[in-house]
Amino acid sequence: MCRRVELPGHRRLTVRFMRPSDAPGMVALFAGLGDEDVYTRFFSHHPPPEHFVEQMARTQERGGFGLVAVVEVPGAEPQLVGEASCEPLPDGNGELGITVARRARGWLGPFLLDALVEEAAARGVPGIEADVLVTNRRMLSLLRHRGLAVLGHSGAPGIVRVVIGTSGRVPRWPGPHDRPRLLVEIPGGRWHAHEEATAAGFQVLACPGPLGRWSGCPALHGEPCPLVTGADVVVDALPDDPERSLRAAHRHLHPTVPVCVQLPAGREEDTPEPQIRAGQDDAAVIGLLQRLVTMPPGGPPPDPGSARHRSTGR
Numbered sequence: 384m385c386r387r388v389e390l391p392g393h394r395r396l397t398v399r400f401m402r403p404s405d406a407p408g409m410v411a412l413f414a415g416l417g418d419e420d421v422y423t424r425f426f427s428h429h430p431p432p433e434h435f436v437e438q439m440a441r442t443q444e445r446g447g448f449g450l451v452a453v454v455e456v457p458g459a460e461p462q463l464v465g466e467a468s469c470e471p472l473p474d475g476n477g478e479l480g481i482t483v484a485r486r487a488r489g490w491l492g493p494f495l496l497d498a499l500v501e502e503a504a505a506r507g508v509p510g511i512e513a514d515v516l517v518t519n520r521r522m523l524s525l526l527r528h529r530g531l532a533v534l535g536h537s538g539a540p541g542i543v544r545v546v547i548g549t550s551g552r553v554p555r556w557p558g559p560h561d562r563p564r565l566l567v568e569i570p571g572g573r574w575h576a577h578e579e580a581t582a583a584g585f586q587v588l589a590c591p592g593p594l595g596r597w598s599g600c601p602a603l604h605g606e607p608c609p610l611v612t613g614a615d616v617v618v619d620a621l622p623d624d625p626e627r628s629l630r631a632a633h634r635h636l637h638p639t640v641p642v643c644v645q646l647p648a649g650r651e652e653d654t655p656e657p658q659i660r661a662g663q664d665d666a667a668v669i670g671l672l673q674r675l676v677t678m679p680p681g682g683p684p685p686d687p688g689s690a691r692h693r694s695t696g697r
């Protein structure tokens with residue numbers, strides 16, 4: 384991995400693999416961040432101590448990899464202006480950490496992330512996960528353009544765990560398929576019963592859907608969506624899809640995956656799909672989803688023990 388970009392003023396930016404000897408440059412990068420950036424990067428009010436950064440720079444020894452962006456100016460010391468790392472996770476994905484010096488922002492974040500994603504894909508890492516502060520609009524915007532899905536909000540308050548794929552427009556389901564998988568399509572990726580469904584045994588992923596600025600939704604491009612084909616049940620909670628185009632796409636592209644519709648308060652609609660009513664008790668919602676998982680649309684109730692999520696090949 385090595386990318387070079389010629390910059391104005393005879394400067395040159397190089398993105399290359401991180402090495403242990405990059406630790407001092409990374410310490411200087413973190414020391415130059417403002418308080419807010421330190422917090423968004425490390426969820427702490429202080430930059431990490433040197434020994435911690437030395438460990439960060441040794442990600443390769445833990446089976447991961449890191450990249451650094453270095454600017455070379457004739458007659459001056461090279462300056463490390465960005466770092467991004469991918470630490471191996473038990474579910475097979477990589478954990479992302481990324482920092483760009485303020486003076487290098489505006490394009491380096493996306494450039495570095497693209498390089499990291501490309502390298503991760505080449506190494507067979509299917510997805511990149513990150514804990515992001517819900518107020519970190521720069522980072523969320525960066526990830527949204529790469530088709531993020533929300534894994535949960537159950538960590539520290541104000542932090543969302545997200546995943547992006549390293550190939551294709553959307554991520555794949557992480558980890559083994561040992562629990563029924565519930566995909567919720569909802570703007571912003573925040574669903575009221577996410578934690579309850581997780582507690583009830585579902586693996587839950589929330590997709591912000593095709594609306595807004597991200598238009599990479601495979602289903603709306605006429606292609607099966609790996610998140611839907613890998614799901615055991617889908618909740619469509621996209622209130623501003625007036626054409627119902629996504630639901631129609633699901634019927635056409637994913638006819639065997641049960642879809643349940645959640646309408647906003649005050650809206651009534653006849654739908655062929657079962658509905659979650661506004662204000663409906665979470666336990667009733669979970670009960671409905673559990674029934675749908677074991678009873679695909681149009682099909683007879685399966686024998687006990689033949690739940691779809693136990694099938695292989697997905």
Ligand SMILES: CC(C)(COP(=O)(O)OP(=O)(O)OC[C@H]1O[C@@H](n2cnc3c(N)ncnc32)[C@H](O)[C@@H]1OP(=O)(O)O)[C@@H](O)C(=O)NCCC(=O)NCCS
Nearest residue numbers: 420423424481482483488489490491492520521522524525
């Ligand atoms: C997050 C970070 C790596 C992004 O890199 P960057 O070079 O700043 O990226 P960009 O300038 O392309 O900005 C990313 C997006 O945020 C938007 N943005 C820029 N400034 C913004 C602001 N003040 N408020 C909201 N959005 C903003 C950009 O328009 C861009 O959106 P777009 O992709 O829709 O055009 C960088 O800002 C950073 O190092 N932040 C501090 C550390 C951090 O938060 N790391 C992530 C921890 S998970």
